[in-house]
Amino acid sequence: MLKWSDIIQYANQGNPSPNKRVEKSNQEWKELLTEEEFKITRLKGTERAFSSELCSKFDPGKYVCICCETLLFDAEEKFESGSGWPSFTQPVENNAVAYHKDESFGMVRVEITCNTCDAHLGHVFPDGPEPNGLRYCVNAVSLKKLE
Template identity: 70%
Template sequence: MLNWLNVLKFANSGNPAPDQRVEKSDEEWKKLLTEEEFRITRLKGTERAFSSEMCSLFEPGLYVCACCGTVLFDSAEKFESGTGWPSFTQPIHENSISYHKDQGFGMYRIETLCNTCDAHLGHVFQDGPPPSGLRYCMNALALKKVTK
């Protein structure tokens, strides 16, 4: 189980290698994604809080990257954070997510990317529920839900 110290170690010293890499040009991504998905995942945007029904859906399933289809989260790790974005306590695998320091907008945060295709997903915070204490705060448009 990952904890905040693991996240900081990855952000400071390097992320685990992904199982595979998917690399495309912006033009290729634009052909595959909606304009809003492209803005969020490729340009590091953020969707408006409470703009997706995904926050309140807790049925069993897996959450995959909207860009490349890499499995990122299991619904068993999803919880209601009250923030307006889907939140999870753990990624499905340690190497599914990459972590990067984000000091934009006068804040210090840890940005999360899909480790396969570098899609911006959101941020991870240390105010989640036990036992990990992590809250992966994800943009709903960066994820797609699939059944197990």
């Protein structure tokens, strides 16, 4: 189980290697994604809080990256954070998500990306529920739920 200290170590010293890599040009991504998906995942955008019904859905299932379909999160780790974005306590594997120090907008945060294709997912914070205290705050647009 990942802890905040693990996240900080990855953000500062490097991430675990992914199981595979998917690399495409921006033009290739533009051809595969909607305008909103491209803006959020490739240009590090953020969807409006509470804009997705995914925030309030807690049905069993798995969530994959909208860009490369890498398995990222399990609904068993999803919780209601009240933040306006889907929130999870853990990724499915320690190497599914990559961590990057983000100093944009006058803040210091930890950005999360798909470790396979570098798609921007959101940020992780140390204010989640026990036992690990993590909150992966994810743009719903960057995810696809498998049924």
